[in-house]
Amino acid sequence: MDKHDRISPAVIRRLPKYYRYLGELTKMGINKTSSRELSEMTGFSASQIRQDLNNFGGFGQQGFGYDVENLRNEIAKILGLDNKYKIIIVGAGNIGQAIANYTGFYEADYEVVALFDKNPKLIGMSIRNAMIMDSDDLEDFLEKEKIDIAVICTPKSVSQQVAEQLVRCGIHAIWNFAPKDLKMPENVHVENVHLNESLFSLTYYYNRMNKEKSKNE
């Protein structure tokens, strides 16, 4: 056990935000920042920000604030963004293809090396430098190639089965876009992007606002 093991998921979830905002400060040519300034940018309280960053050794100097580039680099190291990651995508439908095409996260060194699908019309196509391969070849592929992260973009009817296959082949990090939670052993980490749930929450608030408005009219 080292100190990182005690850090709560909520803190880990805020780090990418700090990373992003520090990047924006860098782009604006700003070298120094404070927990107060970060608070205004992120919406988290200044004391929460100080506490979060203290988890990793602080980086700031009392009264001098934070060195933007240094803090950003440290957060990148904590998240592991200074390494390279090989990714495969299982399910080369709309979402799978969009992820393969997405350039938004290429600032870190993620490489999509292959996609897998059952659809013969898709097999053989390339997206950027990644080929869409036959799902039947997934296990052979994983035996030969060291893959860090697998993305599941299949229909939910097969997502659990695909996840189990991935885990059997040594995958421990799954980015899951299928709208169903995966039941996985403890040594597998899953991050879910459930688009439905996000849209349904938005729908709820949209309706609340409309009810408010009609009451006030």
Added chain:
Amino acid sequence: MDKHDRISPAVIRRLPKYYRYLGELTKMGINKTSSRELSEMTGFSASQIRQDLNNFGGFGQQGFGYDVENLRNEIAKILGLDNKYKIIIVGAGNIGQAIANYTGFYEADYEVVALFDKNPKLIGMSIRNAMIMDSDDLEDFLEKEKIDIAVICTPKSVSQQVAEQLVRCGIHAIWNFAPKDLKMPENVHVENVHLNESLFSLTYYYNRMNKEKSKNE
């Protein structure tokens, strides 16, 4: 003020999960469920589930559990999934097109009526029944059509500006895929899907697991 105004965002965020799991029970032909069963499915505690559902009047009968279909319908009503929503997508790149093509949320009545982009190569194309229109025509379009929800899939460099334009044209619900938080007036609700942040969190846990593993070897 009615009772819904006091419901925390955390509760609202769990409702789509209940909705999804109740749908799975229905598909399995199960008519009755309990907070304990829902707890096993969702990973939330049984007492949290009872508390959440009590916010909306309970629905369950002590000792008899919940009627699956009734509970699901009630949650659908709370979320507003029994209504129809017209959606536009601004930014018809990979993510925008994937959302327009996405069939996962058609169980509720969301209709993508148009996409908007600046790219002349995309303008005029259709995705399902929605045309990609010129961004310059966005304001005219919004003047004529009543749109409920706008999805922002533009580069982050223009997302704030696009959001402000949407709000000026009467939009109050924004689903934001651009990796930058929007500064919006209080009467606008934004749901963010920041794919980067989700992938970065996953990367963190992947690295933690690897460090654990190499320590144990």
